[in-house]
Amino acid sequence: MTRASLTLRLLLVVAAAELLLAAGLGWAGIGFTQRQLRAAFDTELRGRLLSVAALVRYPETGRTLLFDATLLPPSRDRRHPAFYRVLTSEGGLIASSFPADVALPPPASGPEGVYPGLERGRFARRVFWHFERDGLDYRGLVLTRVPVLDTEENLQGPPETLTVYYAAPMLDFDGEAAAAGLAIGGTSLVLLALTLWMAWWAIRRELHPLHELAQQAAAISPHNWEFRPGPRTAATAELEPLIQALELMLGRLHASYQQQREFMADAAHHLKTPVAILKSTLQALLRRPREAGEYEAAAQASLQDVERLEQLLQRMLRLARLEQQADDDRVRPLALVELGASCRAALERVQPLARDRGVALRGGGLDHGSRVRADPDDLELVWVNLLENAIQHSPAGATVEIVGEHRAGSVAVWVRDQGTGIPVEDVPSIFERFRRGNASRPGGFGLGLAIARTIVLAYGGTIAVEPHPGPGATLCVTLPAGA
Amino acid sequence: MRVLVVEDEPRLAANIARGLRENAGYAVDLAGDGEQGLYLATAQESSGYDLIVLDLMLPKLGGLELLRRHRAQGHRTPVLVLSARDEKESVVELLNAGADDYVAKPFDLGEFLARAKALIRRGKGQGSPVLREGSLEVYTVERRVRRCGREIQLAPMEYRVLEYLAHRPRAVISKSELLEHLYDFNWEKFSNVIEVYISGLRRKLDDPFPDKLIHTLRGQGYVLRAGDDPAPEV
Numbered sequence: 001m002t003r004a005s006l007t008l009r010l011l012l013v014v015a016a017a018e019l020l021l022a023a024g025l026g027w028a029g030i031g032f033t034q035r036q037l038r039a040a041f042d043t044e045l046r047g048r049l050l051s052v053a054a055l056v057r058y059p060e061t062g063r064t065l066l067f068d069a070t071l072l073p074p075s076r077d078r079r080h081p082a083f084y085r086v087l088t089s090e091g092g093l094i095a096s097s098f099p100a101d102v103a104l105p106p107p108a109s110g111p112e113g114v115y116p117g118l119e120r121g122r123f124a125r126r127v128f129w130h131f132e133r134d135g136l137d138y139r140g141l142v143l144t145r146v147p148v149l150d151t152e153e154n155l156q157g158p159p160e161t162l163t164v165y166y167a168a169p170m171l172d173f174d175g176e177a178a179a180a181g182l183a184i185g186g187t188s189l190v191l192l193a194l195t196l197w198m199a200w201w202a203i204r205r206e207l208h209p210l211h212e213l214a215q216q217a218a219a220i221s222p223h224n225w226e227f228r229p230g231p232r233t234a235a236t237a238e239l240e241p242l243i244q245a246l247e248l249m250l251g252r253l254h255a256s257y258q259q260q261r262e263f264m265a266d267a268a269h270h271l272k273t274p275v276a277i278l279k280s281t282l283q284a285l286l287r288r289p290r291e292a293g294e295y296e297a298a299a300q301a302s303l304q305d306v307e308r309l310e311q312l313l314q315r316m317l318r319l320a321r322l323e324q325q326a327d328d329d330r331v332r333p334l335a336l337v338e339l340g341a342s343c344r345a346a347l348e349r350v351q352p353l354a355r356d357r358g359v360a361l362r363g364g365g366l367d368h369g370s371r372v373r374a375d376p377d378d379l380e381l382v383w384v385n386l387l388e389n390a391i392q393h394s395p396a397g398a399t400v401e402i403v404g405e406h407r408a409g410s411v412a413v414w415v416r417d418q419g420t421g422i423p424v425e426d427v428p429s430i431f432e433r434f435r436r437g438n439a440s441r442p443g444g445f446g447l448g449l450a451i452a453r454t455i456v457l458a459y460g461g462t463i464a465v466e467p468h469p470g471p472g473a474t475l476c477v478t479l480p481a482g483a
Numbered sequence: 484m485r486v487l488v489v490e491d492e493p494r495l496a497a498n499i500a501r502g503l504r505e506n507a508g509y510a511v512d513l514a515g516d517g518e519q520g521l522y523l524a525t526a527q528e529s530s531g532y533d534l535i536v537l538d539l540m541l542p543k544l545g546g547l548e549l550l551r552r553h554r555a556q557g558h559r560t561p562v563l564v565l566s567a568r569d570e571k572e573s574v575v576e577l578l579n580a581g582a583d584d585y586v587a588k589p590f591d592l593g594e595f596l597a598r599a600k601a602l603i604r605r606g607k608g609q610g611s612p613v614l615r616e617g618s619l620e621v622y623t624v625e626r627r628v629r630r631c632g633r634e635i636q637l638a639p640m641e642y643r644v645l646e647y648l649a650h651r652p653r654a655v656i657s658k659s660e661l662l663e664h665l666y667d668f669n670w671e672k673f674s675n676v677i678e679v680y681i682s683g684l685r686r687k688l689d690d691p692f693p694d695k696l697i698h699t700l701r702g703q704g705y706v707l708r709a710g711d712d713p714a715p716e717v
Contacts, residue, residue, distance in 0.1 A: 269540070272567040273492055276589035280498035283592035287506055305494065 007203050014199045015192065022188035026181055033180035041170065042128070045141045048073050049166035052084045053143075056094060056162060057150040065148065065160060067095035077169050080136055085165035089145070098165065105129045107142045107163045131167070140167030209233035217246060225254045259323070266434050267316050270445065274309045278302055315447045319433060322378075322454040334373040336482045339411055340366035342376065343402050346383030350391060358396035361387070365404040370411045373482040378455045385448035386415040386475055393419035393473065410461075410478050418472040427465050452477075484533040484603055484647065485510040485664045489520030489549065490565065491541050499536060502592050507600060508626060508643050509533075510667040517544025524553050524560065531663045533603045537582075538565045547580055554581035561602040565590070600624070607650040614649040617709025619688070619696055621649045628688075635687055640665070644680045645688070648697070648707040657704035681705060 051073045057066045067086060075082040085096040085104070098104065105127050112125055124145040131138050146162045212233050220227060227250050229243055285298045343366050354361050372379070383402065390400040398418040405412045422430060433450035456463045461479035468474055486509045490496035493515070500511040512532075514520035521544060524535055535553075539546035550562060564577050564585040577585055583602050586595050600623060604612065614621040620629045626642055628635045637645065643665050648656060658677045681697065689695045698706045 269567045272588040273495065273540075276565075276567075277492060277495045277498060279589045280495065280502065280592050280595075284498055284502050284505070287502075287592070301494070 007200065007207065010203050011196060011200055015196055018188075018192045018195060022185070022192060025188060026184045029184040030177050030181045034177045037176055041139065041168075042141070044076065045139065045166060045168055046143070048076075048082065048168065049084075049141055049143060049164050050146070052086060052166055053146045053162055053164045054149045056086055056148050058148065058160075065094055069095065075168065080134065080169045082166065082168040083138075083140075084167075087163040089161045089163065091163075094162070096165075098167070099133070102131055102133065102167075104140075104165060105142060107144045107165075136169040138167045139170050140165060209236050209239055213239065213242065213246070220250065222257065225250060263320060263323070263433075270312065270316075270434055271309070274305055274312065278305045278309070281305070312445050312447075315445055315451065318381075319447055319451050319454060322451060322458065325458060334375060336371045337374050337376050337379050339370045339372055339379075339404055339413070339479075340368060342379045343383050343404060343413065346380050346387055347402065349380070349384050350387040353388060354391050354400065357391055357394065359391045359394045360397075360399040362399055362401045363403075364401065366402075368404060368406045370404065370406045371482045372411055372459070372479045374459050374479070378459075382452045382455050382477065383413070383415070385452040386477070389448050389475075390415050390417035390419070390473070393417055395419065398472075406481070407478075409481055411481050412476060412478045414466065414474055414476050416472060416474045421471055422465055422473045430465065431463065449475075484508075484643070485512070485531060485667060486534045486536060486599065487512050487514060487520065487523055487532045488536045489514040489517065489524075489541065489546065490536070490538040491515055492538075495538075498592075499595070502596055503599065506596050508639055508646075509599075510665055510670075512667045515542075517541040517546065517549045520544070521549045521552055524549070525556055525558060532560050533606060533664060534599055535560050535562045536565060536599065537562055539577075540567065547577065550577075550580050550582060559606070561606040563595075563599055563602055597624075604650070609650055614646070614652075616649060616652040616707055617694070617696060618692070619649070619707075619709070621646055630688060630692060637687060638680075638683065641680050641683050641687070644677070645684055645707075648705060652707045655700055655704045655706050660704070 055068045055071055057068060059066050065088065072084075081097070083098045083102070085098050086094040087107075088094060107127060108125055124143060126144075127142040129140050129142070131140065142163065142165050144161070144163045146164050148160045148162060209229070209232060212230055216227055216229060227247060229239075233239060234243065281298055281302055285295065290298075343363060347361055347363055351361065387400060387402060394400055394417045400418075401414070401416040403414045403416070405414075431449050431453040434446040453463050456477050456479065459479055461477060463475065463477045466474035466476045484507070486503050488496055488499050488503075488511055490499065490513070496513050496515070500513060503509045503511045512523060514523050520535075520537070520541065524532065537546045537550060541549070546564065550564070553560075553562070561583045562581065564582045565588060566573065566577065566585050567588045574585060583605075584598050586598060600612065604610070604623070612623045614623060618631045622628070623646060626646075628637055628642065628645060644661060647661060647664055661677050681699075685695075685697055689697060694709070696707055696709060698708060700706060
């Protein structure tokens with residue numbers, strides 16, 4: 001995959017926009033310049049035409065008009081001549097420098113109008129035309145009714161008017177337009193470079209918060225969960241969703257990491273004591289020669305210790321796996337489990353422990369047929385753990401009860417014992433792992449209720465201590481009823 | 484020597500007690516929770532324990548809190564902590580709370596016993612594991628006794644009496660103190676038992692040699708002292 005630079009793309013867009021703008025400006029500029037040049041040329045053309053007309057004079061005597069060619073204005077382009085032709089209003093030729101092969105338009109074909117410099121108050125006609133000669137474009141102007149400028153006091157009759165042709169080469173038209181285009185283009189290029197640099201600088205400046213975010217994110221590690229974007233970054237509206245998403249993600253990761261760490265620390269702590277027992281037993285045994293009976297007793301005790309250790313490990317791993325599953329959002333396909341059957345199976349399993357302890361077991365409300373969506377093993381483990389907990393906290397001769405109830409949309413199961421109950425201050429913490437109520441009770445690891453809670457929560461249920469008067473404790477589990 | 488072991492895991496407590504009794508010849512009392520431990524550690528008359536072995540995770544009263552309260556009452560008994568937490572902070576916290584040493588679970592029994600002996604030794608102002616007074620040498624590691632280079636065979640209780648006296652030579656040690664420190668609370672205490680051991684010690688330790696080490700101060704107790712200076716340094 002090729003890496004696309006945001007800066008480069010933005011700069012390309014800016015450059016394209018600016019080039020479009022420059023092209024438009026250049027085109028408009030050249031067009032405008034050409035029009036201006038043409039207008040100026042036409043004005044000059046008329047001026048020269050009038051200058052030619054001004055050379056016509058009345059004679060001292062008679063009616064024939066004179067033309068003084070010595071005072072002709074020089075051609076605008078010195079290398080190529082301008083052409084003129086002056087006629088009387090009746091069409092009599094006074095002077096002409098047009099070559100014979102240049103076709104002249106009839107003077108009366110142009111539009112009628114009032115033109116500056118022409119006889120006041122009377123309509124004149126104006127015609128522009130083009131022809132080519134010596135490889136040059138010529139533009140010509142014909143004006144009718146141009147008054148003879150020479151005034152004579154003793155003039156008889158109305159003043160004479162003239163028809164004047166004048167044509168000049170349009171030699172440097174394009175050159176000048178090109179120069180104007182060049183000037184516009186050059187300026188545009190300089191401005192383009194300048195604005196691109198400005199854009200680059202601005203983009204870099206505006207993208208800086210992104211770099212800062214990247215740096216902050218890169219610095220996150222198990223030893224550093226600090227994520228504090230600078231004030232300018234935090235105040236950037238576009239980055240707000242990103243920052244929020246990052247903070248949310250970090251929060252979740254941190255919590256998960258913390259949970260794992262705590263679990264590891266707890267596990268290490270609780271594994272060390274049984275290992276210490278085992279180790280000290282064996283070391284004490286080996287410090288001096290012993291009798292066979294002593295070796296056997298120590299071996300038996302050590303075996304029990306190892307079995308206990310194994311049990312602890314199994315439970316811890318089970319809890320770790322359950323917590324991982326609970327974190328895993330993937331929906332597992334779950335079977336419908338009959339609640340009553342699950343509770344009865346659990347009762348079956350804790351029967352030996354209850355017998356040992358002299359505790360009676362009783363089930364109630366288990367024939368309802370309510371079903372929940374769960375892993376059958378997980379569900380049974382919840383009841384087993386709750387029942388074991390209740391049995392272990394019951395005095396001999398007491399009864400432990402498990403009661404099911406169907407509610408609207410959910411099912412509830414209570415496990416009641418007749419033990420010493422749970423002190424109010426311990427209620428919030430009894431479901432924490434490695435928590436043992438009045439801890440001197442041997443045999444428990446403090447994991448059963450934590451496992452039960454993890455399972456129940458994973459299935460969207462609740463588990464709580466039911467407050468009730470009288471002796472003993474009641475734990476209540478609710479689970480959503482399976483459809 | 485008498486040691487209090489405060490440990491809630493009965494199997495571990497039994498193993499520690501067994502190690503201390505068998506390998507060091509100490510009297511051992513057990514406490515199964517923090518409250519009982521604090522009661523025994525502080526209520527004993529004449530600071531009865533020569534060492535307290537303390538677990539941190541205890542029911543009713545945590546080991547650290549027990550230690551703080553014990554030290555707050557001015558007791559100077561050496562405390563050896565059994566800890567499953569071996570993170571730096573917690574060790575620093577322990578030592579700052581008044582612990583003298585700690586071993587991390589699962590510990591080596593030999594190392595544990597060596598540390599226990601060292602703490603008792605230092606608690607009584609002794610540096611070397613070999614205690615000397617005049618021509619007497621008490622090897623506390625091997626639990627052997629020599630005088631003038633000659634090996635002397637002692638009964639276990641005789642050795643324990645001598646070891647206690649040798650830890651504080653030239654100090655007067657009463658009969659009741661000896662009883663206090665040589666027996667755990669499961670034993671009936673008869674003061675004439677001490678006299679029996681002292682006479683046994685005198686027979687084996689003093690009779691073969693011209694100068695006497697064990698002196699009786701009537702109504703006060705016993706002194707282990709070399710040389711002829713009759714006045715004890717108290």
